[in-house]
Amino acid sequence: MTASREAILSASRKAIARRGVRGLRVNSIAADAGVSSGLLYYYFTDRAGLLRATFYYISERIDTRRSEYDAPGDSPRARLEHRIFEYRDDEELVEGTAALNELRASAIYDPELRAPLAETTADFIAQLRGEITEAQSGGEIEDHVDPQRAALAIGTFMEGLDGRWLSGQITSAAARELLSHVIAQLLGPRPSGGSGQTGQPVTSVAPVSDRNLITRYCLLSARSGVTAGSRG
Amino acid sequence: MTASREAILSASRKAIARRGVRGLRVNSIAADAGVSSGLLYYYFTDRAGLLRATFYYISERIDTRRSEYDAPGDSPRARLEHRIFEYRDDEELVEGTAALNELRASAIYDPELRAPLAETTADFIAQLRGEITEAQSGGEIEDHVDPQRAALAIGTFMEGLDGRWLSGQITSAAARELLSHVIAQLLGPRPSGGSGQTGQPVTSVAPVSDRNLITRYCLLSARSGVTAGSRG
Numbered sequence: 486m487t488a489s490r491e492a493i494l495s496a497s498r499k500a501i502a503r504r505g506v507r508g509l510r511v512n513s514i515a516a517d518a519g520v521s522s523g524l525l526y527y528y529f530t531d532r533a534g535l536l537r538a539t540f541y542y543i544s545e546r547i548d549t550r551r552s553e554y555d556a557p558g559d560s561p562r563a564r565l566e567h568r569i570f571e572y573r574d575d576e577e578l579v580e581g582t583a584a585l586n587e588l589r590a591s592a593i594y595d596p597e598l599r600a601p602l603a604e605t606t607a608d609f610i611a612q613l614r615g616e617i618t619e620a621q622s623g624g625e626i627e628d629h630v631d632p633q634r635a636a637l638a639i640g641t642f643m644e645g646l647d648g649r650w651l652s653g654q655i656t657s658a659a660a661r662e663l664l665s666h667v668i669a670q671l672l673g674p675r676p677s678g679g680s681g682q683t684g685q686p687v688t689s690v691a692p693v694s695d696r697n698l699i700t701r702y703c704l705l706s707a708r709s710g711v712t713a714g715s716r717g
Numbered sequence: 718m719t720a721s722r723e724a725i726l727s728a729s730r731k732a733i734a735r736r737g738v739r740g741l742r743v744n745s746i747a748a749d750a751g752v753s754s755g756l757l758y759y760y761f762t763d764r765a766g767l768l769r770a771t772f773y774y775i776s777e778r779i780d781t782r783r784s785e786y787d788a789p790g791d792s793p794r795a796r797l798e799h800r801i802f803e804y805r806d807d808e809e810l811v812e813g814t815a816a817l818n819e820l821r822a823s824a825i826y827d828p829e830l831r832a833p834l835a836e837t838t839a840d841f842i843a844q845l846r847g848e849i850t851e852a853q854s855g856g857e858i859e860d861h862v863d864p865q866r867a868a869l870a871i872g873t874f875m876e877g878l879d880g881r882w883l884s885g886q887i888t889s890a891a892a893r894e895l896l897s898h899v900i901a902q903l904l905g906p907r908p909s910g911g912s913g914q915t916g917q918p919v920t921s922v923a924p925v926s927d928r929n930l931i932t933r934y935c936l937l938s939a940r941s942g943v944t945a946g947s948r949g
Binding site for chain 1: 736737739740815818819821822824825826831834835838866869870872873874875876877878879880881883884885886895898899902903
């Protein structure tokens with residue numbers, strides 16, 4: 486990807502996360518990215534093309550960002566669990582999660598967004614399903630668990646959790662705790678002596694703090710003009 | 718509630734479900750409801766007041782609508798399961814679910830919507846928690862299940878499922894099947910000889926058809942000008 490193309494997609498992600506899809510102005514994105522509107526239209530044809538490309542860009546970036554949380558020696562199940570704990574102090578993850586959440590909500594009203602939504606969602610579910618199957622082969626998840634159904638249930642739950650987390654209804658620590666509980670119910674408990682397991686309990690993956698909540702607040706209240714300090 | 722007040726709230730729900738919160742024009746709502754803008758402002762003060770009242774109105778109406786699905790002789794657990802299976806051919810439920818989903822997504826950007834969002838969500842979780850506790854007293858859910866955590870997990874999952882269902886990524890039948898699976902994992906299986914149980918399997922609560930998907934499609938594509946017929 487060229488630097489200017491990436492700058493445009495990054496500016497689009499930030500604008501969607503802060504102001505929503507329906508507040509998106511193509512000319513402002515070009516200005517934010519430091520390129521001409523002509524170049525933006527050359528790359529993406531029109532507003533719909535830019536939104537579609539932003540969908541794929543965010544999904545790929547979140548995948549990459551998540552895999553950076555893999556710990557050395559992670560067993561397949563530990564890797565799966567580390568990757569999906571996206572509720573943490575990582576500005577790019579927060580921004581990407583906010584933008585994806587907004588794109589998902591907009592797809593209900595905008596038929597042009599439905600194909601990229603369906604594709605990126607199916608990709609994520611397929612990835613989860615693969616990770617579940619791998620953990621199953623290693624004996625870390627019992628055979629009676631249906632990988633496709635479990636992946637769909639976890640992915641759907643995470644989408645609901647994203648909305649609660651982004652609107653400040655649940656703290657990062659509580660979101661991680663709830664996700665950990667739901668995973669244990671859907672995949673069964675992690676075997677205590679499983680092969681290659683890291684032993685670190687999932688709920689302590691990231692330090693428990695309210696920084697994440699404040700980060701989201703700063704990110705999302707940019708439009709309302711309220712400062713993080715005034716919140717305490 | 719006066720008839721004119723209810724007409725305004727009903728028109729607001731329909732407009733949000735069809736065109737989204739950010740496309741909402743107060744004067745159009747008054748016209749749709751057959752009242753003057755003056756009366757609307759008299760009742761709700763401003764746009765934010767109308768949105769807040771719409772939030773509460775929809776939540777109450779969905780609760781009422783859900784309870785109409787109670788079957789005679791339902792045990793507490795059967796009642797709980799019948800009520801939350803909102804993914805069915807019921808125009809008001811579809812419209813209410815669509816409007817709530819849109820209000821939830823908008824609350825991320827609009828601080829004024831966060832208090833009604835938090836209150837209506839907490840009410841729904843408290844109701845679910847109460848129903849779980851009641852089923853526990855009757856021996857239909859095992860004692861080790863934490864009612865508050867289970868209610869929060871089910872509510873969060875349903876919000877994710879709403880988004881998928883409304884954007885046509887999952888059929889009504891598949892949504893019911895997935896919810897049924899998740900409930901069984903979170904609450905444990907229904908006891909086969911439980912007291913007062915209806916014996917009707919949850920997945921057959923409503924006839925399996927694509928009518929619901931088409932209803933949602935018609936409802937939500939009103940803005941895009943596509944007809945349901947063109948979709949097959």
